Amino acid sequence: MKLPVIKTIQRTCTPEQIEMALEVLENVSEAPSLKENEVDVIGELISNLCGALEVHEMVASGMSEKDAGNAFMKKVLSSIDR
Template sequence: MKLPVIRHLQKNNEPQKLESTLEVLESFCDHRSVSDEEMDVIGELISNICGALEVQKMIEDGMSERDAANSFMQKVLGSIDK
């Protein structure tokens, strides 16, 4: 996950576009001919899109953009430490 990518996605795309993109990527992953390398790349894309959606939701709920991004990354880093 890359916070600059998450911020870019969150700022420049409507949630519906991001959700549609997630559906396409998830469908692509279901095909048997997808290689492990492709799966790794798609996994990274999916995690960044999900992060953008989560940050966007926090902002809609009243959190500042900076606080939302920091809160999201703290949550991610906290889950890695466990």
């Protein structure tokens, strides 16, 4: 997960566009012919898109973009620490 990528997605795409991209990537990830590294790349893209959706929601609820990004990354890091 990369915060600059998440911020770029969040700034340039609507939640609907992000959800559509997620749906496409999730379906593509099921293709049996994919190699492990290709699945890893798709997984990274899905993670960044999910992060962008979450940041979108925080910004929509009144949080600044900077605070929303930081809160999201803090949440991710705390879940890794467990």
